Amino acid sequence: MAQLICKDLSLGYEGHAILSGLSFSVSAGDYLCIVGENGSGKSTLMKTILGLQKPLAGSIEWGGGLKNSEIGYLPQQTAVQRDFPATVWEIVLSGCQSRAGRRPFYSRQDKALARENMEKMDVTQFARRCYRELSGGQQQRVLLARALCATQKLLLLDEPVTGLDPKVTLELYQLIERLNRQDKVTVIMISHDISSAVRYASHILHIGQNVFFGPTGDYVHSELARPFLAAKGGQAQ
Amino acid sequence: MIDQLTMYFSFPFVRYALIVGTLIALCSSLLGVTLVLKRFSFIGDGLSHVAFGAMAVAGVLGPVLRELKLRLGDSGFETGLASVMQFMIDNDMVFILPVTVLCAILLLRTGQNTRIKGDAAIAMISVGALAMGYMLLNLFPKSSNVSSDVCTSLFGSTSILTLTVTEVWLCVGLSLAVMVIFILFYNRIFAVTFDEDFARAAGTRVEAYNLLIAVVIAVIIVLAMNLVGSLLISALIIFPAISAMRMFRSFKGVTICSAVLSVSCALLGILISILAGTPVGSTIVAADIAAFLIFSILARLGAGARKA
Numbered sequence: 264m265a266q267l268i269c270k271d272l273s274l275g276y277e278g279h280a281i282l283s284g285l286s287f288s289v290s291a292g293d294y295l296c297i298v299g300e301n302g303s304g305k306s307t308l309m310k311t312i313l314g315l316q317k318p319l320a321g322s323i324e325w326g327g328g329l330k331n332s333e334i335g336y337l338p339q340q341t342a343v344q345r346d347f348p349a350t351v352w353e354i355v356l357s358g359c360q361s362r363a364g365r366r367p368f369y370s371r372q373d374k375a376l377a378r379e380n381m382e383k384m385d386v387t388q389f390a391r392r393c394y395r396e397l398s399g400g401q402q403q404r405v406l407l408a409r410a411l412c413a414t415q416k417l418l419l420l421d422e423p424v425t426g427l428d429p430k431v432t433l434e435l436y437q438l439i440e441r442l443n444r445q446d447k448v449t450v451i452m453i454s455h456d457i458s459s460a461v462r463y464a465s466h467i468l469h470i471g472q473n474v475f476f477g478p479t480g481d482y483v484h485s486e487l488a489r490p491f492l493a494a495k496g497g498q499a500q
Numbered sequence: 501m502i503d504q505l506t507m508y509f510s511f512p513f514v515r516y517a518l519i520v521g522t523l524i525a526l527c528s529s530l531l532g533v534t535l536v537l538k539r540f541s542f543i544g545d546g547l548s549h550v551a552f553g554a555m556a557v558a559g560v561l562g563p564v565l566r567e568l569k570l571r572l573g574d575s576g577f578e579t580g581l582a583s584v585m586q587f588m589i590d591n592d593m594v595f596i597l598p599v600t601v602l603c604a605i606l607l608l609r610t611g612q613n614t615r616i617k618g619d620a621a622i623a624m625i626s627v628g629a630l631a632m633g634y635m636l637l638n639l640f641p642k643s644s645n646v647s648s649d650v651c652t653s654l655f656g657s658t659s660i661l662t663l664t665v666t667e668v669w670l671c672v673g674l675s676l677a678v679m680v681i682f683i684l685f686y687n688r689i690f691a692v693t694f695d696e697d698f699a700r701a702a703g704t705r706v707e708a709y710n711l712l713i714a715v716v717i718a719v720i721i722v723l724a725m726n727l728v729g730s731l732l733i734s735a736l737i738i739f740p741a742i743s744a745m746r747m748f749r750s751f752k753g754v755t756i757c758s759a760v761l762s763v764s765c766a767l768l769g770i771l772i773s774i775l776a777g778t779p780v781g782s783t784i785v786a787a788d789i790a791a792f793l794i795f796s797i798l799a800r801l802g803a804g805a806r807k808a
Contacts, residue, residue: 313697313700313701314700314701315697315700315701334701334702336697336698336701336702338695338697338698341695343537343538343539343693343694344694344695347537347694347751348533348745348748348749348750348751348753348754349690349694349749349750349751350749350750350751353690353750353751353752354694357687357690357691357694357695357699358698358702360687360688360691360699360702360704361702361703361704363687367683367684367685367686367687367688368687369687391750392749393749393750395749396749409698410698413698413701413702419701
């Protein structure tokens, strides 16, 4: 069942298209990695999917009972967040915002959901700690827990492993994989790291001068992937 | 000293000053945390200059309205109009508040679209308002002593002690409104401050909340102009927040601490200024600076102790 269908999208700023004629769809339970070089329009595509920016042409449709406010988003960290005085608990709970609707305060269910997701992401022991004192990997897990409070269906991750060391990167990838396999959360991830994308994702969307969309198995054998995978051949396995 | 204080408190204007001062200090500290974290501090500073300009314009409008009022007849409509005009003459705030709120909205719009141009726009508006305000005060002097008028509006030297009963009630009403809005939207303000993109993706109307924050800031600035004058308002908004951020690590903790700190500093400042005869505004800011220094030292000691 398709959760997200993008047809003939043209993306760009102020009438200048970076990408055009982009069509792809994401079904429930998929793990889609969006790869491409810098400036190929990955972030623009992400913003368009999130509804932060309008496409120049084409359409984005949500299916499978998914509303576009039911996306759990893991943005790249901003400078503001690095010295923000807030506890892990306050941040995770703020993910319940869209569930709260017009209610000004969080309900008992919201709080229970926040606790559950903190448990799932293994950050319960940091609940009273200040966000800015955590390590990069711990911060990403906190933000993942917050994203899970906003949705149980679809996660959008924007380069989640940037700036993490290899061990933490691996742990984070495994955590995301577990969410996808066990909890059946659809994952859409923007990534620089093609070798890991090929390893974990079920589908690949490669954007740039040439566009590829399809199952990972097909992508590995495509002309497009060869230069990237050859360069990092050893890591792909 | 106690006798002296009791003597002063027997005057209603001293009690008004204390009540209004406490409320203004409380309000200004509430949004300070958000302002500092969202890098909106400069908007607060720009707006305070706008408020100064608006006050000068209101000063010019006063005599004009008075003149118009004299020409009105005594039919029912015209007497009604005359009493509205009298109210506007007596209360500058009726004019200053909408102008400042409007500028807040404009500044926020420009500030968000293009960062660098937005900065320049704010500098232009604030400096322009300051210059035009000073010009108007000189061209249409309210009293023979122009420089003392200017000094009063820039540094609020005596305005807190000359509040009318209407102004006191207006201050109380607006402060309560600010507090209720802050409490009702606390969770949203937190979400929008911490991560705009996430909030937007989750369907929160971020622009609407930014607008709300800007409008509330404008209200606070117009209120605070009575207490510390338009040049010193930023200190009232920013110092308690920064001090609290040194010591506390949760958003709630920082907010509560900055509110308590701001109110204590304002009370202390008002009392000292009454006893020592120093200007109210700068005494309060001095208390805020002292609190900031103390908190910085304590935070450094605390960090040292944790490392050791």
